[in-house]
Amino acid sequence: MSSQAANIEESTSLSPALSEPAIKNKKILDKRIVLILPLIALITDLILHLSLPNKQSFTTTKVYPSLLKAFLAAYLLVLILSFFIKPLFTKLIERAPLLTAVFLFLELWDIVTLKLKLLPLPYFPGPDKVLNSLTADWQLLGVSVLYSLRLLVVGYAIGSILGLTAGILMGWSKKWNYWIGPLLKVIGPIPATAWIPIAMTIFPTSFWASVFLITLAVWFPVTMMTSSGIANVRNAFFEVARTLGADRKYLIFRVAVPAAFPMIFIGLFMGLGASFLTLIVSEMLGVKAGLGWYINWAQGWAEYSKVYAALIVIGVIFSSLITLLFKIKDRVLIWQRGLIKW
């Protein structure tokens, strides 16, 4: 992305090829000014936070100012490095407005909550309060993350393996399609979370009940996309493979599956989204651990700062998981570009 943006800028500034260099110079100056903006935002953040009186009745701590100082130090470091590393410089210029916006948002949040108390408590704590919850409660949050991840990984793995198997069988053979197809059409559209009451009674532990729910949530899109992906593979690929001496195993696993992978990937992606939803909801309703449970528990004590802390953790983890999935996709799908962007 960054290099693309830079290229466009370069080509536009190059196209009036013989225009005065002064204009070019001015453009570069303008660009550099952008680099100062995050600094200004951070420093005003700090000054306002430390100087303005608080209206919310929390005792403020050093955690939020320390975070701002850490940001400041990190930004300065990157800025200095960027003068020596050209790609970092262009990337920083591209990212600077976004960083500024983020820092301004922090400022706005701080002012609207802690400083001016425009939003009601306890629902809208300031950044310092949320940060304190994050740091003070990290052990319980950490344990919750581990519980959630365990459930998610087990459920997602089983769901995608079952989904891939069913999808390949359905896409490949009319007979399997005949039997699994209706099941998929009837059970698939029911949101997995609607099974919670039944799952919680059928399964011996809430863990396995939730695994079942996540499996169900993942199974549907993966099966759907895999089977239609395989059913739509160009017949010419199979014909060529057969004249090359391919047997059925080769046709399925070395032709149909790779050819369908762009579709399969969409199924895996949709399944991941469905698994996040199902995980959090089933933890809120049945499981006595995990991030969903943590949010519920914090809400029960009206500790909304902890709810926000948990939301931040969830955001970071789920986003990383999607990034991981896309990294895997990029590896497998080098032969294809521009599927879904993340």
Next chain:
Amino acid sequence: MVNPAPKPYSEADVNGGEINVQGINRIFKDTEGKDIVALESVDLKINPGEFISLVGPSGCGKSTLLRLITGLDTPTGGELYLDGDKINGPHHERGLVFQDPTLFPWLNVYDNVASGLAARKILKEKKYEVSEYIHLVGLEGFEKSYPHQLSGGMAQRVALARALVNHPKVLLLDEPLGALDAFTRMQMQDELVRIWQQRGTTMILVTHDVDEAVYLSDRIVIMTPRPGKIQEIMNVSIGRPRSRNHPDFLRLRTKILEKLHFAKENNLSYYI
């Protein structure tokens, strides 16, 4: 682009196969259930190591005949034989190259060429041949490239190498050069001749280009449509290497165009 072979091929002396087409009919049904006679009582004997071309107007059943020989399609009536054995189903002895190279887009050039050996589970023993054939079609240095990064001519050469690495007794070519520019096309024709002479594979080529047919073939099969039939088989008794300007070449070319009812009306050199 045309590289000398690095060393003689291990199976170079495997001679081409003999194809026997006996009384073939192929009838399709159209959407209303009416019969389309794509081929009617076609008899054709193709000698081992022969280079034969099928020409004729669109819809006369050339591709249908080729698909029957590959075994991807089955005749409504009649039988086909390779070296006396009945053809039923595709086999790596009968290689195929389409007009559209149909490379596997998820495999790079090397793995595409290797795919036949991999499918037959003999890649380990024959690994060296993959590189040999990539060299033969002049694509070394592109082993790691993916099909979407290749030009049409390069892709077609990969398809050719992919078919050849299997050492087919018969190579079926369905307008393999149709999509190429004139220059690349002539280059590829020379490459085909060279590979054919080196390998002794029986070649069956479908083409719309009469020049190409005369330049490459030992015999040319002229077909007519509705129903698809063999009209005439012409011998090309011009010595090789052939020159496209030689009077014999031009005479034969005109004669074939006349048979196709085109030379008299206009000077089109090919019918599309």
